[in-house]
Amino acid sequence: MKLSAFGERLSADAGILSLMDDLGHALAEGGKIMMGGGNPGHIPEIQEVIRKRLQTLIDDDQLLRKLIGVYDPPRGESDFLQALALLLRREYGWDLTEENLCLTNGSQPAFFLLFNILAGAMPDGGLKKILLPMAPEYIGYADLGLADDFFVSVRPQIEPIGDTFFKYRVDFDQITITDEIGAICVSRPTNPTGNVLTDEEIAGLEQLAVSHGIPLIIDNAYGVPFPGMIYTQVTPVWNENLILCMSLSKFGLPAVRTGIVIADKELIRILSGANAVVNLAPGSFGAMLTTELIRSGEIIRLSREVIQPFYRQKMERALAAIEAQFTGLPYKVHVPEGAMFLWLWFPGLPVSSRQMYERLKARGVVVVSGDYFFPGIAPGWRHVDECLRVTYSQNEEDVRRGIGIIAEEIRAVFRDSRA
Numbered sequence: 001m002k003l004s005a006f007g008e009r010l011s012a013d014a015g016i017l018s019l020m021d022d023l024g025h026a027l028a029e030g031g032k033i034m035m036g037g038g039n040p041g042h043i044p045e046i047q048e049v050i051r052k053r054l055q056t057l058i059d060d061d062q063l064l065r066k067l068i069g070v071y072d073p074p075r076g077e078s079d080f081l082q083a084l085a086l087l088l089r090r091e092y093g094w095d096l097t098e099e100n101l102c103l104t105n106g107s108q109p110a111f112f113l114l115f116n117i118l119a120g121a122m123p124d125g126g127l128k129k130i131l132l133p134m135a136p137e138y139i140g141y142a143d144l145g146l147a148d149d150f151f152v153s154v155r156p157q158i159e160p161i162g163d164t165f166f167k168y169r170v171d172f173d174q175i176t177i178t179d180e181i182g183a184i185c186v187s188r189p190t191n192p193t194g195n196v197l198t199d200e201e202i203a204g205l206e207q208l209a210v211s212h213g214i215p216l217i218i219d220n221a222y223g224v225p226f227p228g229m230i231y232t233q234v235t236p237v238w239n240e241n242l243i244l245c246m247s248l249s250k251f252g253l254p255a256v257r258t259g260i261v262i263a264d265k266e267l268i269r270i271l272s273g274a275n276a277v278v279n280l281a282p283g284s285f286g287a288m289l290t291t292e293l294i295r296s297g298e299i300i301r302l303s304r305e306v307i308q309p310f311y312r313q314k315m316e317r318a319l320a321a322i323e324a325q326f327t328g329l330p331y332k333v334h335v336p337e338g339a340m341f342l343w344l345w346f347p348g349l350p351v352s353s354r355q356m357y358e359r360l361k362a363r364g365v366v367v368v369s370g371d372y373f374f375p376g377i378a379p380g381w382r383h384v385d386e387c388l389r390v391t392y393s394q395n396e397e398d399v400r401r402g403i404g405i406i407a408e409e410i411r412a413v414f415r416d417s418r419a
Contacts, residue, residue: 076103189338
């Protein structure tokens with residue numbers, strides 16, 4: 001079978017494929033400590049709220065018929081879009097309506113469509129790229145472009161904080177916006193590092209985007225108003241210069257695959273047209289499960305009072321385990337300001353992060369190699385191969401044991417390098 005260029009691109013070795021493949025096999029085989037994937041934790045209070053809402057849909061013949069038997073419009077379920085637009089106007093004063101919103105079947109398809117609408121091969125024969133102004137960035141972006149050399153990434157400033165922490169900051173002096181840049185994209189909080197770009201950094205990036213007539217895309221999958229997994233003070237922001245992408249996954253609904261895009265009306269019109277071509281319509285399940293939570297504002301209360309404390313406590317316990325078990329190791333942790341990950345940096349690591357990942361997997365601990373998170377970075381930066389991403393969202397005893405095994409393997413590779 002001869003594949004098209006598109007087919008070859010999709011069949012190539014992708015970081016997101018490796019991550020999801022490991023996740024699926026590890027869960028099927030059992031006995032593995034899952035510290036790699038981004039699957040949210042199971043929060044009983046959230047699951048009970050969703051169970052009751054699902055029962056309501058099942059018990060109502062008209063709602064059930066709508067849930068499973070009626071196509072939504074290409075922008076998504078109308079009641080959900082209206083409720084969310086009202087919530088955002090009420091909470092933040094954003095000047096938007098439901099015509100500024102579009103649903104997709106998960107965030108990954110949203111970014112696939114947005115990236116290739118705004119960048120890639122252009123009608124005039126040119127090629128546009130996506131600028132990632134601060135690598136490392138989300139593993140799922142790297143293989144979404146339908147053209148080669150699709151990303152331009154910029155090394156961050158690395159700010160030491162105390163003896164064992166550090167923070168990445170946008171290095172504006174290193175950012176160059178040329179005619180080949182079609183859009184700027186950042187995640188906030190950042191996957192993989194848990195970094196939260198400051199209000200000043202967001203404002204600076206927006207100013208760059210506006211001055212060059214391109215959009216700034218903010219991936220808000222872990223942010224506010226839901227699921228609210230931010231442990232520092234930030235100002236939620238949207239206007240028609242920005243494309244804000246949200247999701248229901250980290251609210252506890254990863255399997256319903258509901259992505260949300262907030263943008264100017266013309267881009268939403270284009271995106272909904274792409275939805276119709278690719279999917280006919282986005283699925284109704286996530287939207288109908290959560291419309292009443294959004295209409296009442298309950299989704300914000302649950303995010304603030306249940307989800308954020310749940311993950312913050314897990315993060316603090318994981319940090320305590322690292323402090324106890326990494327004693328004497330050359331390590332640093334990115335300050336965890338949001339999301340559900342710890343980004344571990346081992347300066348001078350004698351093996352590559354990919355080799356470290358293989359060693360840990362052989363010990364039954366599944367993490368993610370840091371080198372996957374640097375698309376568009378020129379070769380030769382040693383830091384790329386010195387980092388690992390781990391998640392603390394799952395069983396706390398497993399996380400503690402996994403951290404212990406990571407410490408053992410790191411000690412072993414440094415000891416072997418000195419032998």
